[in-house]
Amino acid sequence: MTSPRTDLSAFAAGLADRLPGTCSSEYQRHAQYADQFPRTEQLWDAGHVDYIVSQYVLTHDAVLHGPANQRLYVTDRPLYPHHFVVAPLAPDGPHIKPHHFDAVEEPNGIAVPEDPARAAAHVARRVLPRYEQALQELLDNTVAQPDPPHRPGPPQVDQVLTLTLYSDGALRAVRERAGRCPHDAVRPRIPVPPAPTSVPPAHRVRGQRSRPSHPRRCPAAHGQGHRREPTPLGNYHQRCPSAGVTEDRTNDQPHALIPLPHLESPSATLAPPCR
Structure with a gap:
């Protein structure tokens, strides 16, 4: 004072x-x-x-x-x-x-x-x-202006987007309905694209069409119409027991037949490759 x-x-x-x-x-x-x-x-x-x-x-x-x-x-x-x-x-x-x-x-x-x-x-x-x-x-x-200016109220919205900036620089977006508590909002999910149905170009051989992944058949060994599980692409050998031959699929090269050493008769008729 x-x-x-x-x-x-x-x-x-x-x-x-x-x-x-x-x-x-x-x-x-x-x-x-x-x-x-x-x-x-x-x-x-x-x-x-x-x-x-x-x-x-x-x-x-x-x-x-x-x-x-x-x-x-x-x-x-x-x-x-x-x-x-x-x-x-x-x-x-x-x-x-x-x-x-x-x-x-x-x-x-x-x-x-x-x-x-x-x-x-x-x-x-x-x-x-x-x-x-x-x-x-x-x-x-x-x-x-004898009276105060008339200002309309804020527009009503259905959804509210809340942005949160964290100390490490990350930014989080939360969308909630208007009138709800922000803590009850569900964090939006990013849609995941579907997996490709065809073989990627890296597994194809130049000049060759991509092979559909359907079951292969060996008519000589299992009879017509018998289905086997599909074999994945890659380095593998598929054998047809009745014919005694192996279809070489190494590096996905088709129609390369290699005779097996345990054939009983050299004049045995070779069956068509299993497809």
Whole structure:
């Protein structure tokens, strides 16, 4: 709490007498800290005067009432015993609403010396022009837009996509229905393409068509129509027992017949290869 100065009332009266137009001074002493709020909440300042009233306990202040609904707030400047602060107060009235202050720059206050004549010169040159301009813009807004603008509500959506960025740089996308808890959402799955049904080109021999994977038949050994399990492609030998020959499928080369060494008769008729 700052120690109250006894000359604030005299300074405010002397400042009001020296300002342009007809001004009057209203001095008020605060019995408790909350008594300063009704006036400080009307302060039209975004600079150091607003900082002073929000950080210090002020035991008294004064309001100067001027022409054209102008009001100036006067109080001590803490830590500076030879200075006061003067700042504009925002106008009040039933036709002035919060949206009228949009896009209107605060006129802000200044620090002035304790001499009323010098202080009046600073206020007339630096505060009053900005104050008059801000008041005119505010009144123009009351005429142009007396009621707050109507803004429609946000559109309703069926689904919400939530993106989560982790510390390692990974990004996770979770899609949930509107109105549901994000923790109940199911993580979207990436569709897996179906496996190829034909033999890849790497297993084909140039000039040869790809072989379908149907069961092979050996009519001499098992009779017509008997089906065997399909044999995978690769390096293998398929043997037809009744004919005594082996169909060499090494490197998938067709129709290479190799006679076996245990044939009983060299004149044995070779059966066609198993297909």
